[in-house]
Amino acid sequence: MPIAASRLPAPCRPELEVINRLLQGLEGRLQWPAVIERARPWVDAVRSKPAPFWAMESLLREYPISSAEGLALMRLAEALLRVPDAETAIALTADQLGRADFSGGAAEGSQHKMLASLSASAIGLAKKMLPESDSKPGVLERLGSQTVVAATVRAIQLLGRQFVLGRNIDEALSEARSQRKEQPRLRFSFDMLGEGARTEHDAQRYLASYRNAINVIAASSAKAGGDGPPERDGISIKLSALHPRYEDAQLERVISELVPRVQGLMDLAAQADINLTIDAEESDRLELSLEVFDRLAAHVQASAPRWAGFGLAIQAYQTRSLEMIDAIAAIARARGLKFMVRLVKGAYWDGEIKRAQELGLAGYPVFTHKHHTDIAYLACAARLIEHHALILPQFATHNAGTIAAIVGMARERGAKYEMQRLHGMGEGIYRELLATESTLPLRIYAPVGEHRDLLAYLVRRLLENGANSSFVHQLADAQVHVEELLHSPLAAADAPGQPLPALLYGEGRANSSGADLAVPEQRLPLQQAVSVARVPVIPMATTEDVQRAMVTLGTGFEAWSTKPVAERAAIIRRAGDLLDARLADCCGLLVREAGKTLGDCIAEVREAVDFCRYYAQQAEERLEAIRLPGPTGESNELRLHGRGIFVCISPWNFPLAIFAGQVVAALVAGNAVAAKPAEQTPAVAAAFIELLHEAGLPRDAVALLHGSGETVGAALVAHAATAGVCFTGSTQVAKIIQRTLAASDGAIVPLIAETGGLNAMVVDSSALPEQVIDAVVQSAFRSAGQRCSALRLLCVHESIADGVIEMLRGAMQVLKVGDAADIATDVGPVIDAEAHAGLSRHVQRLEREATLLGRSPMDARFAGTHIAPVAFELKAIEELREEVFGPVLHVVRWGGDVAALVARINALRFGLTLGIQTRIDSRALRIAATAKIGNVYVNRNMIGAVVGVQPFGGEGLSGTGPKAGGPHYLYRFCGEQTLTINTAAAGGNAALLAGLH
Structure with a gap:
């Protein structure tokens, strides 16, 4: 059973509080002048002996990440080697090299000229020969372009060789x-390169790779000898590579499926008496990693209690790193074991x-000041x-000051330990260290894999060590004095290094409060709320009720519209705070009435809060009277006022967020509101009104x-007192509303409509497949595909389509379809029987007319309420003619000119959302410029637009605009009045006359 003492504190504690506690624990342990004196000779020696040609220090000196050249290097290293087609490789190379100047990168007399050897002439050729468009160049142009690409590919391959020990374990x-x-005392920890698994096939492939590597390492260690794991080579494994759903919500599957896989690897390592270390992952997996580690430790206790080679990595930049160490020690003590623990700074800071x-x-689960991480490390x-x-x-670590501090502390305690560095980095410092500490063990963390697989690893290392604040970067800069380089980090900053998430949007608007479902303490109140929630019955209105309501609202409008903007905004802001x-x-x-998963519920409540706060802020900034210029003796003022009674008709897919957004926008602009919620979700709407x-x-x-829309909705739209209509729903219903308003004999009534979309994602061959699959699965199947913005049409370049489709099929297989209240559920029910029947008919038609690519498994008991995520391949884009509002994905292959593909997407006449997956920046910008689409998302998913950050709305058949959650939205709810006063009419222009002498 898991050790109870292994529980961790909350991840987002106040940073300064944590740091001050860490500093108290270090009091008396470190004398920093002694640390500087110990490290100074190492730094001086490294600077006096130039680093190897391809060492990280050399690269950072020549091409800092902050420079155009460094950025181009990083982007090319990340993508170029995996691009299969020549045209895209040429376009990618031109895109990146065209914005940099490698010819000036290497100083006169410098030995570091490998990247510079791409040469001014080669780069000039790329700029000259490659057209502004990334369309296929002519024959002569291709000859020149391919020369540049070949040189670049070779340079990137050489770069990769410096940071990857071998292409396979034998070579390594x-x-x-x-x-x-x-x-001779050098030892290695081999890391088999690769992304986290997205499919079970990926997980099995990585498992086989790890198993083979352990066997090969074991055979080699048996020949080399050495006294147990500390003196032998070992292996580092990544748990997310061994299971496609390594996440807290999937705990049962992780325990039943992942843990036995790791146990098998551990048994092999224990038999060989070598080290096996579990690599660190993101903070939302920390509790899960500890749970898994504890269970694995129990296995060691039962099967190999004398093996001392099991361990894990701990990231010092996490605010819970010290408690994690204590938890591991508690497990070791309780199990009677000894572990190996690798302490690292951390690799996912920006993502955290x-x-x-x-x-x-x-708050943040990581420290926001680099020197706070240094304190935590110590x-x-x-x-x-x-x-x-x-x-x-x-x-x-590669930090000389940190190394010197560790040497001193360990010597004082008489503790055994080992140092580690990354292959290809920190060689100079450790050369000097081992010259003075000849018995100190040093282990190299050594990536192993094909160069095309190095991209994520290499780019992460470049980012970590290339930052201007990093020790490795500053070590390469002789302008940074030794005292400055080795200065003590032992002081807390006055404030966090990043604004707290609540202050993300500045002082004028607080960010909505969320919850991390990976943290049990934050998840429990939500689960308890679901368990006690009851959906009240909301009475249906009649046409007589509509008539009475419009009369009451007419009276209410007179009083409400005359309230100052600030008073109206204060009420709406207060509503947002209550909701928060x-x-x-x-x-x-929301779970009980709308069938939403908890993750979707949190996001929707937050969006509703954001609407309240954003529109309140916008009203105060934009709806006050505006003084206009004019001739002397005259005042001119533009005033905005409510139109009257606004009819707001909202959908069931966002029964709180869209409903609230429409209603509060109309209200804060000075209108009274007749609000008709979706027939399926009136209780959520009623709760918000209260x-x-x-x-x-x-x-x-x-x-x-x-x-119903046919009775209440129609009566409201046709009512003579209606001064405006705000509608979100289907294009067909929007057309009916449009015709009804046009046929009215009364005033010309504005219609604000957001409707559906045949939302596409364009994927070219430079895109990272794992990133594509993450974006596709979230965009197409989250919320059971019942989002206006959801992905309907996936357009994949023909050169990578087979691989992407295979990965998509596997990713769909590990989705869980089930009860929305279950934290493990990925895909809940569709909204009602009518929607289920319509989607079922569409899927049946596709089964006859298209090619089935994949379908998620689903328990038979959900067959009447759920639609399992499914994907079909179409022969042409044009086969998709209408919006399919559910978890059904349509896939097409494309080739040739991407501009022609975008034209075909435009021809569908819907224009709501578009996804673009490419590493060619100029291509992404050109697609966005030519697409007749309201919201374009590059290299991310297509859902979850944030109020005030990604104003949402479409064009064409997808809506009228303006965009909800944007700076122009409130104006459409307002009437305008210009007030001109001749101030000189009574007694002349006194102000002008007063200026006469």
């Missing part, structure tokens, strides 16, 4: 033996920051040294009218 071991001839901001968390190092009876510490505080209760109701009243909205300013 051969290189390791070669290096040991010079340093972005995730916390996007989720609206209370505190963790000290704690590992304290636990040296239970843990063999492995310190992975009731996240769990709102989620419970919340508005609680916030101070007069009861005669809004009316909830629940009923």
Whole structure:
């Protein structure tokens, strides 16, 4: 059973509080002047002896990541080697090299000229021969272009060889033996390169790779000898590579499927008595990793209690790193084992920051100052040294000051430990260290794999070590004095290095509060709310109710519209704050009435909160009277006012967010509102209306009218008192509303409509397949495909289509279709029986007319309420003629000119969302410029537009505009009045006359 002591604290604690506690723990442990004196000779020696030609220090000196050349290098390294077709390779090379100047990169007399040898003439040829468009060049142009591409590919391959020990484990071991001839005590931890698994096939492939590597390492270690894991080569494994759903929500599957796989690898490593280390992952997997580690430790306890080679990596930049060490020590103590623990700084910092901001968390799970991470590393190092009876510490760092501090602390305690560095980095520092500490063990973390697989690893290393603040970068800069390079990090900053997620949008608008479902303490209140939620019955309105409501609203409008903008905004903002505080209760109701998963519920409540706060802010900034210029003796002013009664008709797919967004926009602009929610979800709407009243909205300013579109909706649209209609729903219903309004004999009434879309994603051959699959699965199948923005049409370049389709098929197989209230569910039910029947008929037709690519498994008990995600291949884009509002994906292959593909997408006449997956920046911009699409997303999913960040709405058959959640939205709800006053009419122009002498 898991060790109870292994529980971790909340991930988003106040950073300064954590740091101050870490600093207290370091008091008396470090004398920094002594650290500087120990490290100074190493730094001086490294600077006096130029680094090897392809060492990281050399690259960073020649081509800093902050430069155009460094960025081009990074982008080409990430993508070029996996591009299968010549045209895309040429376009990618031109796109990146065309914005950089490698000819000036190497200083006169410099030995570091490999990238410069791409040469001014080659780069000039690329710029000259490659057209502005990335369309296929002519024969002569291709000859020149291919020369440049070939040179670039060769340079990238040479670059990869410096950071990947071998293309396979045999080659890597051969290189390791070669290096040991010079340093006999050197040992290696081999890391088999690759992305996290997206499919079960990927996981099995990585499992076989790990198994083979362990067997080969074991055979080599048996020949080489050595006393157990500390003196032998080992292997590092990534749990996310061994299971396609390595995430907290899938705990049961992880325990039943992943844990036995790792146990098998551990048994092989234990039999060979070599080290097996579990690599670190993102913070949302930290609790899960600890749970898995504990279960694996129990296996070691039962099967190989004398094996001391099992371990894991801990990232010091996580605010819970010290507690993680204590938890591992507690497991070791309870199990009677000894572990090997690798301490690293951390590899996903930018992603962790972005995730916390996007989720609206209370803080960050990582430190936001680099020197805070340095403090945490030292505190963790000290704690590992304290636990040296239970843990063999492995310190992975290239920072000379950190190394010197560790040497001093370990010597004081008499603790055994080893140092680690990345292959291809930090060679100079460790050369000097081992010259003075000849018995100190050094292990090389050595990636192994084909060069085309190195991209994610290499780019991450370049980003980590190429940042201007990194030690490796500054070590290469002789202008940085030794004292500055080795200055003590032991002081807390005055404030966080990043604004807290709540302040993401500045002081004027607070970000909505979210929850991290990977954290049990945040997940539990939501699950409890779901368990007690009940859906009240909302009475249906009659046409008589509509008539009475419009009369009441007419009276209410007179009072509400005359309130100052600031008062109206204050009420709407207060409603947002109330909603923000009731996240769990709102989620419970959404799960029960709308069949949404918890993740979707959180996002929807947050969107509704954002609408309230954003429109309140926009009203205060944009709806006050505007003074206009004019001749002397005259004042001119433009005033905005409510139109009257606005009819707001919202859909069931976002029963809170879209409903709230429409209603509060109309209200804050000074209108009264007749709100008709979707027939399927009136309880959510009713709850929000009551919340508005609680916030101070007069009861005669809004009316909830629940009923069918044919009766209540039609009556509201046709009513003589209707001054505007805001509608979100199908294109067909929008057309009916449009015709009804046009046929009216009354005033010309504005229509704000957001309708459906045949939303496409264009994928070219430079795109990263794993990233494509993540975006496709989220865009097409999240929310059961019931989003306006959901992906309907996937257009994949023919040169990579087979591989992408195979990966998509596998990714669909590991989706879970089930009860929306179950945290493990990925795809919940479709909204009702009518939607289910329509989708079923469409799928049946595709089964006859198209090619089935893949379908997610589904338990038979959900057959009447759910549609399993399914994908079909069409022969042509034009076969998709109408929006299919569910988890049904249509795939087509494309080739040739991408401009022709975009023209065919435009010809569908829908224009809501478009996804673009490419590494060619200029291509993405050209597609966006020519696409008649309201929202374009590059290298990400196509759903989840954020209020005020990605204003949402389409054109063509997809809507009228303006975009919801954008700066122009409120104006459409307003009437305008210009007030001109002749101020000189009474007694002359006193102001002008006063200026006479």
